[in-house]
Amino acid sequence: MTETFRIDRPSFDPATGEARFTYGLGDLRFTERLGLPDGADAGAALSPAFEKLLGLTALVLGVSYFKLRAPFVIEAPGIALTAAERAFVIDVYENGLGEFYARNQLSRFGKLTLHAPDDAQDRKPAPVLADRTLLPIGGGKDSLVSVDLLTHTGVDFTPFAVNPKGPILSSVEAIGTPPLYVTRSLDADMIRLGKEPGYYNGHVPSTAINSMIASLCAVLYGFSQIVLSNERSASEGNVVFDGRETNHQYSKSLGFELLIADTLSNATGGALKYFSLLRPYSEARIASLFTQASKFDAVFSSCNRNFRLTGNDGALWCGECPKCHFVFLIFAPFMKKERLLAIFGQNLLDKPANEHSFRELAGLTGQKPWECVGEILEAAACFYTLTRHADWHEDAVVRAVKADLLSQYGEEKLQMAMAECLTDSRDHHIPPALAAKVAAYAV
Structure with missing residues (x-):
């Protein structure tokens, strides 16, 4: 050429x-x-x-x-x-x-x-x-x-x-x-x-x-x-x-x-x-911080299909893409179920058609999607948390992946992964004075 x-x-x-x-x-x-x-x-x-x-x-x-x-x-x-x-x-x-x-x-x-x-x-x-x-x-x-x-x-x-x-x-x-x-x-x-x-x-x-x-x-x-x-x-x-x-x-x-x-x-x-500013945090940690206030619930979206050339002419969340599925998954351990369902307008974890997409996110099949989604082990850890959560453990996708999740990773690894997700990293580029202020607030 x-x-x-x-x-x-x-x-x-x-x-x-x-x-x-x-x-x-x-x-x-x-x-x-x-x-x-x-x-x-x-x-x-x-x-x-x-x-x-x-x-x-x-x-x-x-x-x-x-x-x-x-x-x-x-x-x-x-x-x-x-x-x-x-x-x-x-x-x-x-x-x-x-x-x-x-x-x-x-x-x-x-x-x-x-x-x-x-x-x-x-x-x-x-x-x-x-x-x-x-x-x-x-x-x-x-x-x-x-x-x-x-x-x-x-x-x-x-x-x-x-x-x-x-x-x-x-x-x-x-x-x-x-x-x-x-x-x-x-x-x-x-x-x-x-x-x-x-x-x-x-x-x-x-x-x-x-x-x-x-x-x-x-x-x-x-x-x-x-x-x-x-x-x-x-x-x-x-x-x-x-x-x-x-x-x-x-x-x-x-x-x-x-x-x-x-x-x-x-x-x-x-x-x-x-x-x-968010470099110390996992996606799950960010989700936990987001739940502390609700003023943006009705206006935010991570769904790529929402960013149309004609503007905001559809639902904020399509409910079908990997980004919708991932964001729903990481919010679920930290947000009240009623609030999360109100944001998305549906329960993405109770739709059997979504199982394959969620399996990809958690590393149970295929590859990590070409999307802005978090780490595979992070998604798996969030799923593990939901298998033990009163609000979510009976939902169709959670029940469907539980056995394979535990077989592939094991409980101890998933527990450690969730703890690591909620532990802030020191590997970042934030000016020290600001980093100290943020760390003091984001507890």
Whole structure:
């Protein structure tokens, strides 16, 4: 394959708030646009930090166009990169697209070449950023737990989202704090070609993409930290492909968090921090924290089918996908049954048709679904808890999996796994002072 993917130098107009990114793939040309809100600091838009971040954003956003053909050569002739930045970009195009390669049977690990000018300045001058927090909101339980933790530890924050719709809009409305929204317009030809023969399609690292867009906003509007809501469970992969573990949630993993945090710090002379507030927690622990308040029960959703292009035009929970099943499963040990049934509108654990999906989540058959779900052993531990729970032990799916669950794992392992799920990890990147405040509250 002789095709090359080309990434041109991007542009930003402070007067209109529009950033433009252009790409080339063989004879094809694409243009993507970001619409940023009014109020950007014109001086910040001219800073070396913003120029650096804009270039890196162009490279990361490029994965959506690169994957149409997945060539082996990437060229960025107008974007200078340090050695560390080259490694970061290659990581996004290799591990960030790991699921895409696995599901399309494409061998690319260790085979991609990136041509770009050298940047000898490893660390850019620091812009002046206010002591403020930008908090991406995804519409699900995780970012809303971060809302609660930041609120109770006295950290002011601004909700952030790219192309907000459905549960994001309803969640931000319930939060009650003015948000910062960005409009992302993908090239229509890319979307069309992704459905045609001769072109590939598949998963892209959306957290990496949205994080780079957030970094642009941090510099333009004055935020000193971007706080993510990624849990420790996100670091577990799905399958081994091409000699490497591939992870649907790679750009939510701790490894990627450390890499992008270092990249953003160097690009801003140490002025911009990036970390996940929920990294010490398992999905089950986050579910237990969510149950402490009910103000978001009627507005949040983790169901991908709810994020339609037309917005929130259907039920918040489809009740059929692995994400619905996983979230229901991890809430069940901690939330009153009546409340959980009110949120979902049905009992997903009492529908025999759901058994196969729940078995996959708990590692009793198949593989871990290509979804943002927690660890297999974590799901199994939650199931074990339900087999001994007065509210749930008689439900059809719980009864159906009990014997195989105990046979495969054993009671002692499941008991230890549940205890571990509820024990906070010290393996995180949260600033020490904030970590101490959060730990004191989240008991």
